[in-house]
Amino acid sequence: MRSHHAYLWGRQPSEDPSSALQIRAGQGNGGLSVLCDTQLIETLAHFARERIPERSVHAKAAGAWGEFEVTHDNSDLTDAKFLTGIGTKTKVLQRISTVAGEKGSSDTVRDVRGWAMRFFTEDGNQDFVFNDLPVFFIRDPIKFPSMNRSHKRHPQTNVPDPSMFWDFHVNNPEGIHALMHLFGQRGIPASLRHINAFSVHTYTLSKEDGSYRYVKWHWKPDAGIETLDSATALRLAGEEPDYHVKDLFNAIQKGDYPTWTLYVQVIEPKDVKDAPIDIFDNTFTWPHEKYPLRPLGRLTLNKNPSNYFQDIEQAAFSPSAMVPGVGPSADMVLQARMFSYPDAARYRLGANYQQLPPNKPLSAVYSPYQRDGVGTINGNYGGDPDYVRSGFRKINFRHLHCYPEGHETWNGKMQSYATEVTDKDFVQPKELWEIIKKEALFARVDKGLGELIAGAVEKKRGQMA
Numbered sequence: 398m399r400s401h402h403a404y405l406w407g408r409q410p411s412e413d414p415s416s417a418l419q420i421r422a423g424q425g426n427g428g429l430s431v432l433c434d435t436q437l438i439e440t441l442a443h444f445a446r447e448r449i450p451e452r453s454v455h456a457k458a459a460g461a462w463g464e465f466e467v468t469h470d471n472s473d474l475t476d477a478k479f480l481t482g483i484g485t486k487t488k489v490l491q492r493i494s495t496v497a498g499e500k501g502s503s504d505t506v507r508d509v510r511g512w513a514m515r516f517f518t519e520d521g522n523q524d525f526v527f528n529d530l531p532v533f534f535i536r537d538p539i540k541f542p543s544m545n546r547s548h549k550r551h552p553q554t555n556v557p558d559p560s561m562f563w564d565f566h567v568n569n570p571e572g573i574h575a576l577m578h579l580f581g582q583r584g585i586p587a588s589l590r591h592i593n594a595f596s597v598h599t600y601t602l603s604k605e606d607g608s609y610r611y612v613k614w615h616w617k618p619d620a621g622i623e624t625l626d627s628a629t630a631l632r633l634a635g636e637e638p639d640y641h642v643k644d645l646f647n648a649i650q651k652g653d654y655p656t657w658t659l660y661v662q663v664i665e666p667k668d669v670k671d672a673p674i675d676i677f678d679n680t681f682t683w684p685h686e687k688y689p690l691r692p693l694g695r696l697t698l699n700k701n702p703s704n705y706f707q708d709i710e711q712a713a714f715s716p717s718a719m720v721p722g723v724g725p726s727a728d729m730v731l732q733a734r735m736f737s738y739p740d741a742a743r744y745r746l747g748a749n750y751q752q753l754p755p756n757k758p759l760s761a762v763y764s765p766y767q768r769d770g771v772g773t774i775n776g777n778y779g780g781d782p783d784y785v786r787s788g789f790r791k792i793n794f795r796h797l798h799c800y801p802e803g804h805e806t807w808n809g810k811m812q813s814y815a816t817e818v819t820d821k822d823f824v825q826p827k828e829l830w831e832i833i834k835k836e837a838l839f840a841r842v843d844k845g846l847g848e849l850i851a852g853a854v855e856k857k858r859g860q861m862a
């Protein structure tokens with residue numbers, strides 16, 4: 398075994414990191430600590446600064462490294478390099494989370510699972526920040542903080558509050574489709590190795606020639622979906638609060654690597670006007686009969702983080718991290734998110750979070766207009782000009798085609814706007830109910846469903862009285 402000499406703050410060798418300088422009289426325990434005891438002071442001071450802010454949502458997670466491999470010819474859709482050429486492999490970082498609970502909360506709760514991943518491509522970082530439900534609860538991004546507060550702790554009691562949860566959703570019923578999924582059979586995964594993931598939003602895939610298509614991304618676990626019943630989940634939430642984190646770690650540790658297949662649904666721009674749904678509204682799915690899943694590649698998670706805090710807690714994913722060949726769409730929730738994640742990262746990790754190991758692109762980055770700030774560790778571009786269009790150092794730029802020509806020409810007037818809820822919002826939930834056929838907002842989806850829930854609530858009330 399290698400022996401290590403303990404060093405105090407990388408400077409003076411330490412004789413014993415468990416000892417402190419003291420002014421001692423007698424043999425007893427009493428003594429006086431001294432201000433020149435740098436070892437004691439630094440040890441205590443660092444501990445008080447070890448915590449960084451939790452993510453405001455998605456605080457509890459498991460993480461791993463992996464690899465993505467292109468399995469199909471996708472060249473008609475995009476020339477994004479990580480999707481081009483059968484057999485092309487790209488390093489991946491993955492973080493799978495619950496949403497509402499804090500960093501120490503239990504895994505087996507009925508909640509959305511977040512699916513954040515980064516492809517370290519030769520053109521920079523491509524992030525997918527997805528969920529395990531195909532639709533979202535809101536479509537007006539300004540409602541996001543309100544929705545999440547209603548899922549978290551009550552401002553007075555400091556306890557999660559079902560009345561607050563339902564008060565929000567009953568009065569913002571565009572979320573009914575997402576609620577149907579959440580309270581359906583897939584609301585509590587048996588393990589993170591057996592979940593789907595969906596982009597939820599529409600994105601674009603494009604090519605150098607200016608062609609582009611709208612897509613929705615889907616991940617499907619090759620080992621299939623597995624879920625927990627509520628009673629087992631409740632027991633595990635108490636007995637094994639880190640059940641899902643352990644499961645993923647242990648599976649990878651013993652070489653049982655989970656894999657997923659990546660698919661897209663595709664819509665040609667010319668067909669958007671005939672689509673049965675608003676493709677920029679993330680409360681709708683795209684009918685699979687009309688827009689079938691098309692496989693692109695496979696993900697394998699094959700390496701545990703060597704240090705959770707460094708690799709996973711300090712990871713900052715963002716839907717705005719996109720490489721040439723992938724682009725956003727006019728979904729307003731997606732656009733709000735493209736602001737919100739880097740903003741959250743600057744608060745949580747500091748202005749130079751992109752220099753941290755899990756966030757640093759593998760590809761060379763030359764961005765001398767972004768420099769200084771706390772924790773600068775990349776050389777800071779030495780003496781290079783820190784302003785654009787300098788004649789002293791000529792820089793070559795590359796034409797990007799993330800916003801292909803002809804892609805959404807917008808022309809309109811600025812106005813205050815919030816979406817309305819119409820009967821159309823209940824069509825897909827009704828179809829979903831037809832499929833899952835189980836489980837007082839729900840009555841608008843189906844009378845029988847409403848009655849079932851009302852009956853169950855009455856029964857519970859009776860038991861409590």
Ligand code: HEM
Pocket residue numbers: 451452453454455458492493494510511512513526527528533537538539541595596597598712713714730733734737738741742745
């Ligand atoms: C207006 C809508 C939304 C806003 C403003 C928003 C904002 C945020 C913020 C601030 C975080 C914490 C990020 C951090 O501290 O690093 C977060 C995490 C996350 N969000 Fe959203 N979000 C929205 C909708 C969505 C949707 C629709 C999805 C899925 C399709 C999603 C998936 C995730 C995931 C997976 C994480 C965890 C990221 C990680 O593992 O680091 N969010 N979101």
